[in-house]
Each structure stands twice: as C-alpha cells, then as structure tokens.
Amino acid sequence: MRITALTSLLALTFGATASLADGVVNIYSSRHYDNDESLYQAFTEKTGIEVNRIEADADELIARLTAEGANSPADVFLTVDAGRIWRADEAGLLQAVDSEVLTSRIPAHLRHPEGHWFGMSQRARIIFYDKTEVENPPRTYEALADPAYEEQVCIRSSGNVYNQSLMASMIDALGEDGARDWAAGVVANMARDPQGGDTDQLRAIVSGECDIAVANTYYFLRGLAGGVDGLSDGIEGIGWVFPNQSDRGAHVNVAAAGVTVNAPNRDNAVAFLEYLVTDEAQAYFANQNNEYAAVPGIALAENPARLGLFRADDLNLSVLGEQNPTAQKLFNEVGWE
Ligand SMILES: [Fe+2]
Structure with missing residues (x-):
C-alpha cells in the first residue's frame, strides 16, 4: 500500500477525524499524483472541509472498502478506468448521487446513469507507430488485426484493465464474434508476447x-515532456493515430469518482465531487496527468494540445464494465496472454 507523508500522519488520526460528522472528507484514491495535493488544498480553502486521503492500488482499496463495510471511514472512492469503478459498484460499494451540478457538467456517457460514479477526466487509448518503418499506419482499431501488420504490433497483456475496456468497446462495436476475430487477428500480428506497461510498448518502438x-x-x-528512460530520446521518431476518426471515434476511458455506500460525510463527499467539476479543478485535474477534462469546453493543456483535436467515442462507459467479463473470456479464447 502506498501511503504519502500526509496519510501516514493520517493513519494515526483517521479514526478520530472520521468520527466528526462535518468538516472532513475521506478519500480512498488509486490516483497518486503529488500535484493532487494542491487540488485538495484549494478545496479546503474554498469550503473549510479538510481532505484526508489514503492511496493504494485500486484492487487493494476495493478489498479494504469491502472489509471495512459499514465501519468504513471512506466517503469518496477515486480510481482510473470505468472497468474498475464498475467493479467497485458491482461489489455494492458506491451509492447513488443526485446532483444537478454533476449531471449538468459531466456528459451522460461519462457517468453512471444513477450517479454511482462520475468520470472526472478522460484519456484516449490510441495507436502509435515508427515513422521510419510504417508508411501506412493502422487508422482504426480494426486495422490492428490486418495481416498487413504481421509481426509489427505491440500491446500489453489482457490482464490489464485498459485493454479489457478497449476490448469491451470492440464487443460493443463488432459484436462478440467480431470482437473475437479481431482479437485473434491482433494476436497473430504481435511482434512479441505481451509484456510490460504502456510506456514499455512505446519504448519498444524506439528500440x-x-x-x-x-x-x-x-x-x-x-x-x-522528457526524462523517460528509453523513450524521451527517441520520441521524435514516433507518430500517432487517433483511431476510427471517420466512424465511432477513438476509445476513451476516465478517471472516475463515486460516493461510497457508507460515507460518514456524504454531503462533504458530494461537495468534493461538485468541486472537481468546476472549470478550475477540471483543468488542474486533467492537466496534471496530461489528460482531457470530462467537462466540455475546458481548454486543452499545452501537452495534450500537441496531439491535436480528435473525435472521441461517445459509448456509454458503463458498457466497459458490463462487457468486462466477456472481454476477459474472449481474450482467453484467442490466447492473448
Ligand atoms: Fe495509466
């Protein structure tokens, strides 16, 4: 479990602060960027509500919330990937929030229909290629399965939730049989067995x-931005494609937050989520990880702007969770490790 200096202090005082019914909001977060701290401080300055934060891997936090049950001090669960927050919701860990602010600010496809979770920033999962080696890069996800790209494609393992969510979107677009064929085609085109994280796939283009x-x-x-070993020095040689621009758009996912089912400070939790959708917080939340705001109309940060504008798939992200089990099944069937 990853605990920041703030939260190690918190470990001593969490029980005491959590018992005060107002004045605090307790966040379980699997998003851990140092800059999040300034965001929380700004919320406290604005509202007087103090933010306590425990950071850990999403699955650890889900296990912890489950184990704590009705005694959990957690008010807000914050994680990345709709597939993951859907799992937390399926486990009964989140509650409905009816907030005019949240529903008017966040587009319907980026949130749970009954307010169990809300997308707070968007990330696109796209295609990168070696500019000197690939004259005609794939323009769609479907094309990743084209035999023309035999032994050229690198993508991480099917155990990764980002891939499971991409696969879920392929099931929605192509149907189960179509998605299975697609995955089999991608496996056939792999340059190597899946290994490493997303950064490693990009490094493998450089190498x-x-x-x-x-x-x-x-x-x-x-x-x-620089300083990434094995990537930054060769990054000028990498081109990118936002896929499916002439049809459904590029696959996007979210960092998402929901109010926990036993939140002791429910009102503060809702106030915190409403704060996260203000223009100021949206820009900050998205920019610090080079993501896109969930709320429309927020200016792109300098780095994402370098990739240009694109059409995003507006598939309701609940589908990514609903199709997650089928996605895993299809990956197994085609031997995508
Ligand atoms: Fe990530």
Whole structure:
C-alpha cells in the first residue's frame, strides 16, 4: 500500500477525524499524483472541509472498502478506468448521487446513469507507430488485426484493465464474434508476447522491437515532456493515430469518482465531487496527468494540445464494465496472454 507523508500522519488520526460528522472528507484514491495535493488544498480553502486521503492500488482499496463495510471511514472512492469503478459498484460499494451540478457538467456517457460514479477526466487509448518503418499506419482499431501488420504490433497483456475496456468497446462495436476475430487477428500480428506497461510498448518502438503500439495518450506525453528512460530520446521518431476518426471515434476511458455506500460525510463527499467539476479543478485535474477534462469546453493543456483535436467515442462507459467479463473470456479464447 502506498501511503504519502500526509496519510501516514493520517493513519494515526483517521479514526478520530472520521468520527466528526462535518468538516472532513475521506478519500480512498488509486490516483497518486503529488500535484493532487494542491487540488485538495484549494478545496479546503474554498469550503473549510479538510481532505484526508489514503492511496493504494485500486484492487487493494476495493478489498479494504469491502472489509471495512459499514465501519468504513471512506466517503469518496477515486480510481482510473470505468472497468474498475464498475467493479467497485458491482461489489455494492458506491451509492447513488443526485446532483444537478454533476449531471449538468459531466456528459451522460461519462457517468453512471444513477450517479454511482462520475468520470472526472478522460484519456484516449490510441495507436502509435515508427515513422521510419510504417508508411501506412493502422487508422482504426480494426486495422490492428490486418495481416498487413504481421509481426509489427505491440500491446500489453489482457490482464490489464485498459485493454479489457478497449476490448469491451470492440464487443460493443463488432459484436462478440467480431470482437473475437479481431482479437485473434491482433494476436497473430504481435511482434512479441505481451509484456510490460504502456510506456514499455512505446519504448519498444524506439528500440526497434515493435513498429506499432497501443498506449494511453498520457504515457506518450510524459515521454514527450522528457526524462523517460528509453523513450524521451527517441520520441521524435514516433507518430500517432487517433483511431476510427471517420466512424465511432477513438476509445476513451476516465478517471472516475463515486460516493461510497457508507460515507460518514456524504454531503462533504458530494461537495468534493461538485468541486472537481468546476472549470478550475477540471483543468488542474486533467492537466496534471496530461489528460482531457470530462467537462466540455475546458481548454486543452499545452501537452495534450500537441496531439491535436480528435473525435472521441461517445459509448456509454458503463458498457466497459458490463462487457468486462466477456472481454476477459474472449481474450482467453484467442490466447492473448
Ligand atoms: Fe495509466
């Protein structure tokens, strides 16, 4: 479990602060960026509500929330990927929130229909390629399965939730049989067995091991900002494609937050989520990880702007969770490790 200096202090006082019914909001977060701290401080300055935060891996937090049950001090659960927050909701850990602010600010496809969770920033999962090796890069996800790209494609393992969510979107677009065929085609085109994270797929373009890779945009942008070993130095050689621009759009996912089912400070939790959708917080929340705001009309940060504007798939992200079990089943069937 990853605990910041703030939260290690908190470990001593969490029980005491959580018992005060007002004045605090307790957040379980699997998003851990140092900059989140300034965001929380701004919320406290605005509302007087103090933010306590425990950070850990999403699955650890889900296990912890489950174990704590009605005694959980958690008010807000914050994680990345709709597939993951859907799992938390399926486990009965989140509650409905009826907030005019949240429903008017966040587009319907980026939130749970009954307010169990809300997308707070968007990330696109797109195609990258070696500009010197690939003359005609794939323009769609479907094309990743085209035999023309045999032994060229690198993508991480099917155990990764980002891929499971991409697969869920393919099931929605192509049907189960179509998605199975697609996955089999991608496996046939793999340059190597799936390994590493998204950054490693991009590094493999630089090293020459892969010509084509799939990764979330912010990993590439981190490399572009500099200082990423094995990537930043060769990043000028990498091109990118926002897929499916002439049909459904590029697959997007969210960092999402929901109010926990036993939130002791429910009103403060809702106030916190409503704060996160203000223009100021949206820009900050998205920018710090080179993501896109969930609320429309927020200006792009400098780094994401370098990739240009794109059409995003407006598939309701609940589908990513609903199709997650089928996605995992299809991956197994085609031997996508
Ligand atoms: Fe990530």
